[in-house]
Amino acid sequence: MKNLILSLLFIGSITASWGQGGLKLPALSPTAKISQDFSTSSIDINYSRPSMRNRRIFGDLLPYGKIWRTGANGATKVKFGEDVEIEGIKIKAGEYALYTIPNKDKWEVILNTGTGNWGTNGYDVSNDVARFKIKPSLMEGVCQTFTIDITDITFTTCKIVLMWERTRIVIPVTAHNEDGIDANIVKAIDHPSIPYFQAANYYNEVNRNLDKAEMYVTKALEADPKLYYMWNLKAQIEKKLGKKEAAIEAAKKSIESTMGTPNEEDNTRMNKQFIQDMNDMK
Numbered sequence: 084m085k086n087l088i089l090s091l092l093f094i095g096s097i098t099a100s101w102g103q104g105g106l107k108l109p110a111l112s113p114t115a116k117i118s119q120d121f122s123t124s125s126i127d128i129n130y131s132r133p134s135m136r137n138r139r140i141f142g143d144l145l146p147y148g149k150i151w152r153t154g155a156n157g158a159t160k161v162k163f164g165e166d167v168e169i170e171g172i173k174i175k176a177g178e179y180a181l182y183t184i185p186n187k188d189k190w191e192v193i194l195n196t197g198t199g200n201w202g203t204n205g206y207d208v209s210n211d212v213a214r215f216k217i218k219p220s221l222m223e224g225v226c227q228t229f230t231i232d233i234t235d236i237t238f239t240t241c242k243i244v245l246m247w248e249r250t251r252i253v254i255p256v257t258a259h260n261e262d263g264i265d266a267n268i269v270k271a272i273d274h275p276s277i278p279y280f281q282a283a284n285y286y287n288e289v290n291r292n293l294d295k296a297e298m299y300v301t302k303a304l305e306a307d308p309k310l311y312y313m314w315n316l317k318a319q320i321e322k323k324l325g326k327k328e329a330a331i332e333a334a335k336k337s338i339e340s341t342m343g344t345p346n347e348e349d350n351t352r353m354n355k356q357f358i359q360d361m362n363d364m365k
Contacts (some may be wrong), residue, residue, distance in 0.1 A: 109134075111362070112155030119233040121241050122258035123267070124164025124176075125232055128243075131155040134228045140248040141185050150193075152202040154229060154244065160198050166238045168257045169194075170215035179212060183245070183252070189216045190252055220251045227305050238289055261291070272299075279303035280313055296320050311340035311350055318357060327361055334358050 110131075117128040133155040138144050145151050153159045158180035165176045180198045184191040194213040197205055229247040239260060245252040257325035268282045280303040286296035300317045307313070321330035333352040341350040 097227075102184075103295075106146060114156075115231075117123070117231065117233060119236070119241070120306070121233070121236060121256075122165060122167075122239065123263060126164065126229055126241070127162040128160070128233075129162075130159035130229075130231055131157070131163055132229050135225075135248060141250055142187070147186050148184065150203050150206065150215075151183050151185060153181045154231075156202065156204065158182075158195075158198055158200040159192070159231075163256075165258060165260070168259065169213060169254060172213045172215060174213055180206075182206065185219075185250075188218065188280045190219055191216055192252070192254060217252050217254060220252050220253070221248045222246065225249055238285070241296075252300050263287075265292075277302070277307070280316070283320065284316055287316060287323070290323070293320055293323055308336075309340050311337045311346065314340060315350075315354070318354070322361065327364065331358050 085144055112131040112133040114129070114131050117126075119126050131154045141147070157216075160178055161169060161181045162178040163174060163176050167174050167252075174194060174247060178198050179194040179196060179201055180197055182203070182296070183194070189352035192213075192215055192284045193219070195206065196210040196212060197207060199265040200206055225248060226246040226262075228243075232244045233241055234244055235242045239258050241256050243254040245254070264285070268278075268285070271278050272282065279299040283296040283303065286292045286299070297320050299322060304310070304313050304317065314333050318333035318337065321333055334357045338351050338354050341347045
C-alpha cells in the first residue's frame with residue numbers, strides 16, 4: 084500500500100510539472116461550453132464529450148437502466164437564466180447537474196442540484212428537482228462524439244438535444260415569459276428611445292396584442308416613413324386584424340419606399356404577390 088501511495092504521488096508530481104511546463108495534451112473527452120440566448124436570458128451548458136472509439140455505447144458501455152453522468156468526467160451542468168418548464172415540471176432559474184438513465188424505449192432525464200459531483204459519484208436522489216421520461220429516436224447516421232445542442236428556438240420554446248451513436252434525445256423547454264415581456268415593453272415604451280418597431284414585431288410574431296402591434300408600428304412609421312420593412316410589418320398586422328384595405332395600402336407604401344434601391348426588385352415582387360393574395364380573399 085505504501086508503494087502504491089508513493090507511485091501515485093510520483094505520477095501526480097510528474098503531471099503537475101508537465102502542467103507548469105505548459106505541456107498541452109489532447110483529451111479523450113474534451114470539455115465543451117454552450118451559451119445560447121433564449122427568451123429573455125440564456126441557457127448555458129458545460130459538459131465533457133466522450134467519443135465512440137469503436138465501442139458499442141448504449142446497452143453495452145453504458146448499460147440500460149443505470150444512471151449516467153450524460154457525458155464524461157465531472158457532472159454535466161445546465162444553467163437556466165430564468166424559470167422554465169420541461170414536460171409539465173416547473174424548473175426554477177439556476178444551475179443543475181444533468182443525469183440520464185438510458186433505456187431502449189424510454190430515457191429518464193434528471194435535473195439534480197449536485198453540480199459539484201464527479202460524474203455519478205456523490206449523486207443523491209434527494210437532490211433531484213425534476214425527473215421526466217423522453218422517448219429516444221434513431222438517427223440515420225452515426226454521431227461519433229457525444230453532442231449536446233440547443234435547437235428549434237422560438238420566443239418561448241427551444242429543444243435541448245442529446246446525440247451519441249445513433250440515439251437522439253430531445254428535451255423540450257418552455258419559458259412562460261409573456262407577462263414579463265409585456266411589462267418590459269410597457270416600461271421601454273416610456274423610455275426616451277422608444278422601441279415601437281421591436282415591440283410591434285414581437286407581438287406580430289407571437290400573434291398577441293395585435294391592436295397594440297398596429298399602434299406601435301404606426302408610431303414607428305410616423306418617426307421614419309421611408310423604412311420599407313416597417314410597411315411590410317404593418318401590412319402583415321393589418322392582414323391579421325382583417326383590415327384588407329389598410330394591408331394593401333401598407334404594401335403599396337412598402338413598394339414606393341424601395342424604388343431606386345437595391346431592395347426594389349425583391350420587395351416589389353413580394354408585395355405584389357401580397358396584394359394579389361389580399362385581393363383574392365373573399
